[in-house]
Amino acid sequence: MLETVLSVSDCIALVNQTLEFAYPAVVVEGEVASFKVSKQKYVFFDLKDQQGVLSCFTMIYQLRQPLEDGMTVRVVAQPRLTAWGKFSLTIRTIQPVGEGSIKRSFELLKAKLTEEGLFDSQRKRPLPVMPSRIGLIASVESAGYSDFLKILGNRWGGVEVVVADVLVQGAEASQQIMHALSHFNEQPVPVEVVVIIRGGGSAEDLAVFNEEPLVRAVAASRIPTLVGVGHEIDTSLCDQAADVRAATPSNAAQLLVPDRQAVLSDVAHKQRYLMERLEQRERTVRTLVDATAVTLLDAMQRALRARQKEVVYAVGILKQLDPKTVLRRGYALVRTRQGTVVNRETPVTAGDQLTVELNHAILEVGVQHVNKK
Secondary structure, three states, rough: OOOOOOOOOHHHHHHHHHHHHOOOOOEEEEEEEEEEEOOOOOEEEEEOOOOEEEEEEEHHHHOOOOOOOOOOEEEEEEEEEOOOOOEEEEEEEEEEOOHHHHHHHHHHHHHHHHHHHOOOHHHHOOOOOOEEEEEEEEEEOOOOHHHHHHHHHHHHHOOOOEEEEEOOOOHHHHHHHHHHHHHHEEEEEOEEEEEEOOOOOOOOOOOHHHHHHHHHHHHOOOOOEEEEOOOOOOOHHHHHOOOEEOOHHHHHHHHHHOOOOHHHHHHHHHHHHHHHHHHHHHHHHHHHHHHHHHHHHHHHHHHHHHHHHHHHHHHHHHHOOOOHHHHOOOOOOEEOOEEEEEEEOOOOOOOEEEEEEOOOOOOEEEOOOOOOO
């Protein structure tokens, strides 16, 4: 029986087909060794335990969290035989495992993004006051989602909540959250604020919120962001990249809207304060008006008395100038026949008829002779 003779390339292809059919994906956990990045594009490292070593390969864009030698990771990968005859795992996803490795990855990425200024307070924006329309990114089956909506309704109510239902842990979570965030940012009529929430969990459960692409997406959002992940003691990099961090999903609702009862109480208090101020102002104005009225009345009375004195004086002058008063003193008022009062300018000649008015009689007289003075 003749054996099939394969070329080297065909043999490698046959092995890879067999591996792809038998093991389309494997999940392997181990310690990172010989980690390196080539040409800022390719990532190579070994995954080892006490008995064995596996070579691993991935692209740098698939590296969502920083890695370094000594960290324990769990990878989802496809076994392959390279063209150089070397067995390798082509990584699809990679996740730090264990408190120490997760913490170290967190610290490495935090230091990198801090240096870039991604967490600077100067770039953070305030949340809108009393928003009427919000975008919520959460798992609708989670307790955090229910708590958020319950507290939001109890505190204020009437807020439109546009929900993006996503996974909040696992390999697909980061991509789904970023897609939802992009969706809200691209709407022609955007929401006023985007809220990302997730309840408590282990460090591995919350690790998605420390993945670099998601952290950068939160920081790049055109819409103000509020992130409430885990319990109060949990702090993720998404928290630090957001405009505002909430300690929990419930706290996110508290930060987003005021308490209706507290607002009503505050309004009532301010109303009472304003009424008291208005009443006080009214009393002050009334006192001022009364005092001003008394002052004006006194001034008017003084002015009236002064005018009365002037009138009395003027009346006395007029009485002195009254022709009747003059007549009573023995003087006479002489008029021509036409009724014109005779003065030094009036021509009078002999033969003129004049009327002489005395205090007690009117005389009709004729001029016999005129002597010039």
